[in-house]
Amino acid sequence: MTGRTASTALMPLVEALPLLLRGVAPVAATGLPPAEAIGRVAAEDIRADADRPVTRIALRDGWAVRGAEVVGASPYAPVPLAGPPVWVEAGCALPAGTDTILTAEAIEKSGPLVEIVADAPTGDGTRAPAGDLAAGGRLVAAGTRIGPLQALALAGLERVPVCLPRVGILLTGPARWGGSDARSSVLRHLVGQAGGCVSAVATAPEGRDAIAAALAADEADLTLVVGGTGFGREDHSAAALAQAGSLAAHGIALRPGEGAGFGDAQGRPVLLLPGAPEAMLAVFLALARPLLQALAGEAAAPARTAPLRRKVSSVIGLSEIVFVAEAGDGVEPLGSAELALHRLLLARGAILVPPEREGYPEGTSVEIMPL
Incomplete structure (x- = not known):
């Protein structure tokens, strides 16, 4: 991807996300065990x-009795029985007419004589129907x-x-970043976190026609194209999407991830993710995850917040994804664009800095997007 800075040519994230989600409905329900x-x-x-349970059950091993009949029983005032009560194991249904479980020590036998020498409240040691x-x-x-x-x-x-969006991953573009299998594995995990499942992983040869053909053949509910999304001579993903269907946006005011784009092919959404690992993750967090949650019909859940242990500086005019590591009861910023892999490996989440801010001071409580 060629280097770019904030400009009117880049679509602001606050415009891109509503456009991406426009008309998106949850996928049809499917039944799973x-x-x-x-x-x-x-x-x-x-x-x-x-x-x-359908009937009253025992919560512990013991003797099943009718609670009202053993009130006040003690070694000094035993309650005689004609025969021993029924012993019941935990989890089993109580015999008809009983509603209480006594411990093993609550019964004393002396020849044919059986006495109850301890009582228990009615219902003790049991669970009622429903x-x-x-x-x-x-x-x-x-x-x-x-x-x-x-x-x-x-x-x-x-x-x-359940609503389970099927996601196709299409790996393409120049092999600059290596680790195609690794990137698809990371995306498979993130897709599952967002409520979807990866239905297929494919590699398309470089070139607009080959990528367009792969997009036309994919039958997933969402296709993630990884690589070749920038503005260089060897980046063909955006042109291929325009050929296979329509390109709604190419160039998002998101750092890292300016080369991201989206549109549709065969009536299904397609999202273009840059090949650089940190940019791929940033675009997934900012665009793919909300799209997947919409396809899964997931209701918004409260976000986790944590204080920053160090200030964050950001570029005015661009929404910026800053990766963070856990640091005690807070988070430590690691960096954003062009983040070295050994630093990215420490990330456990990310924060989004809006384009109107120059960052956040130390101690600010920020929302964490999990990785």
Whole structure:
């Protein structure tokens, strides 16, 4: 990518993002087994299909009794029984007519004589019907992520409706940055974090026609073109997108990532990501992640904030992505454009500095975009 500075030729990020998201709707719902739905976005409210438990169950091993019949039982005032009560293991249903679990020591036997020598409140050691979940109760709200703990509540369902955008990754452009497999692996992880899944990774030969043909053949809900997005003689991705469909923008006032662009091919969105690692990540955070979240129908969640442990300086006129490392209870800025790989490896997130600011002073609480 050739070097560029802020100018009217670059589309401001505050204009680019709404244009990118215009008309974007969540993809059609698909059903996944509960275990595979973890980390995905619920396509609709997911509700319990039955009471759980259906009947009263024991929460611990012990003797099942009727609580009202053992009130006041003690070694000094034992309650005699005609025979021993039923022993119940934790998790099992209580026998009919019982509602309380006594410990093993609560029963004493002397020949044929059985006595209860300790009481417990009615219901002690048990869970009532629907005590875990009530039929029809909402387990996961539409537009929210299904977490690993929520999978415990979904275990009884065969399929869970989720919005799962399919993302195609097309690697192209001159092999200046190396590590195509590494970049696709990083993007696969970030796509999953944003609620999508990578359906295919392909490498297109250099040249406008070859890239355009690959774009026309891709059937994903979103295609990420990596490399060849700049303004140099060997950068053909933008022209290829214009040939395969339409190019809505090329050149975003984003540092790093000025060579980013987007449009559509075959009616599906296409986003152009620069090949340089730090620029690829910056454009993904600023543009691809919001687009994926819109395709997944994910509701906005509160962002994590943390104080800066050192001031950040930025260029007026450009939105700037600054990568940060964890530093105690705050974050340490690492740098932005042309960030050396050994520094980028320390990044655990990034912050966005708007174009009207020259940066942030030390101690400022900033929103963190996770990596």
